[in-house]
Amino acid sequence: MIFSKSPDYFQVAQGVWGARILFVNVYFIANRRGFPKGWVLVDAGIQGSAQRIISVAESIFGTGAKPSAIILTHAHSDHTGALEELLKHWDVPVYAHEYEVPYLTGKSSYPPSDPTVGEGMMSLMSVFFRKEPIDISNNIRIIDTEGGIPELPEWRVIHTPGHTPGHVSFFLSLNTTLIAGDAFVATKQESAIYTISNIKKLSGPPRYMTTDWVAAEASVKVLSLLEPRIAGTGHGPVLRGRELQESLRNLAENFVELAVPKGGRYAEKPAEADETGTYYIPPFRSTTKFKAVAGLLGALAGFAITKALVK
Template identity: 45%
Template sequence: MMDQVAAGVYQLRIKRFVNVYFVETGTPGEWVLFDTGLPGSDKEIIAAADKLFFPGTRPEAIILTHGHLDHMGSAKELAAHWNVPVIAHPLELPYVTAKALYPPSDPTVGGSLAFMSRFFPKQLPDLTDVVEALPLGEEHPPYLAQWRWLHVPGHAPGQLAFFREADRTLLGGDAFATTNHESIPAVLLGIPEISVAGSPFNYDWAQCRQSVQTLADLNPAAIGCGHGPVIKGPAAAAGLRKLADNYQLPAQGRYLAEPARTDASGVEHLPPKPVDKLPKQAAAIGAGLLLAGATWLLVGGRRKKPKHPKPAKSYASTRHAKPGHRPGA
């Protein structure tokens, strides 16, 4: 599904869950791709680009808002297909070059996404051969002189957002979401609602809240995020301001009292790992089912064998009996 965020900015929703963006540079025929979706999304993205621009088109570069798997999953394939670089904040490089792992997800924070996070892969594709560091000394991202980038950490160490001042268009990455991440129907149906994004992956809640406040101060007129539909008009700024002013922290979680700390090489410090009750509960349920199965087999094996009826007398034993004579009489 393709939607227009603003002039020269288009959102492609992949599998109703994750978004990528085609952003024109201002020069006819030139554009940049923001994020690459889940692994296996490359053909869908290429087909959308060919339809949006012209067959055989390619971007000037691929820019990642951050390196989580649902944002960089197809970067390696797309970079090879188009022969273009992938650009990310320097603090993301350890993770997208397989030198480090992100802070572990926190399934104890609660919610449907937290439950599923237990099963998400931790290792990412290695982009060493194609990735380049965003030039931090430049206010504008490469090829996009009308835009400026903002560092908005908390969800990922080098997470980026992008803002075009001319029409107040904001691409927020996963600093927040434009749908309720904790509602599976809302995500699948694309119901618009500015909300906290990616709770089980937020390793520093103070930074997450500050990042939302920074972006709310931009007073955006159009918003596109990593997850959720496009939101335009007064609802964009009002919804983001409401989230910033009433940012709800989770009631529990590993990173609530103490954040993870990261540096240029990866994770420097992690708070203690909380007790995750689900594996024990799952083990208990499994043991119970196993015990029930063993009991059923044991009891079933000891059941009394059904009594067989006595065999009927054969025809041979009766066919010679005299009329009126009962056999055995």
């Protein structure tokens, strides 16, 4: 396993902690006194990070700590990469929206990423991200967006599609804490420099993996109206206070200009999906600029491989 060194984590709010694993965040939420005892894990990081997640959990909750459930904002590979390994250690329910279930039961692949959106190296690298489903059918539970999650009774579940069809966010009205997943993020996720350095910049959902921009805009508007004072997102540092509220309001009011790519596979027509999985994907249209950049990237990769073989 990678990421097995001593764990480090950060406080998000009372009873809420986060851990950054390479370029993605996972969260640990404990129920308050007076509610069912226990805690849940939100999202499951990248492949190879299971031991790191377990170590952080034990640092927070004690040796042998086990969540009462794992809940997923969505099922992209950077949020479910360690899920199968974690379930070997913790055999617990995994909650996801019904529109995410096909990607967690082996029934459907996600639409391909869109490397043509530009804005940085992460967009180009997205072609290598896993889009095939995993199969954890025995552990899956469908989230009741009206009734919430029994293992996390105080938190409201909000369907926030756009980045994926079944993306959800979680909101605690008591202290207006929001776990937003990738409905919006706290860095410029398309840029490797921003991502690796964890530079703070409230942004729309990662462009290269967002397949419905109309739905994504509507979701950001819904979250902005909550006026959260604390937000933990799938990527980037924690956002707080007036800075968060003003930046989120600005994103909601100017979403097309700030978040939607000027071109790309999904900019004009979305992929379509339902509870059975993806059933329509717009055709890919390459551009001269993308071909040039992709060619350069391929040449650099070829040079690196050749150099390694020579050694």
